[in-house]
Amino acid sequence: MFFKKKTRWYKVFETVGEAEERVPFYKTETVKAGNKKICIAHLPDGFFAVGDKCPHNGFSLGKGWCTPEHTVVCPLHRYAFDLKTGRAKTGLADYVNTYPVECRADGLFVGIEELVFTLFGE
Numbered sequence: 708m709f710f711k712k713k714t715r716w717y718k719v720f721e722t723v724g725e726a727e728e729r730v731p732f733y734k735t736e737t738v739k740a741g742n743k744k745i746c747i748a749h750l751p752d753g754f755f756a757v758g759d760k761c762p763h764n765g766f767s768l769g770k771g772w773c774t775p776e777h778t779v780v781c782p783l784h785r786y787a788f789d790l791k792t793g794r795a796k797t798g799l800a801d802y803v804n805t806y807p808v809e810c811r812a813d814g815l816f817v818g819i820e821e822l823v824f825t826l827f828g829e
């Protein structure tokens with residue numbers, strides 16, 4: 708019996724076009740991926756995904772915005788986090804989790820790493 712980490716992909720928008728419409732450049736939006744709330748950010752070089760809950764005081768990063776410097780900004784006290792590393796750019800809050808995003812023919816997907824139980828370690 709083993710547990711191993713595996714990335715599970717969740718469709719968060721039915722098409723990439725829907726994602727582009729609902730999350731224009733430099734905007735953010737909260738979506739559900741499994742049981743997690745995820746903040747999707749859209750920049751000219753693509754979509755990014757981070758945990759939605761601001762580590763400073765729990766506000767939704769999906770209600771904020773993002774900048775050309777690959778930063779998502781929380782609207783409540785304006786703490787900023789790097790969309791690629793999750794590290795805080797300002798303030799004392801430490802980091803947000805980052806998640807991979809894939810644009811596929813059948814939608815926009817976010818990958819969440821999960822522990823999976825296997826009998827034979829496959």
Ligand code: FES
Nearest residue numbers: 761763764781784
């Ligand atoms: S709750 Fe996000 S900066 Fe304070």
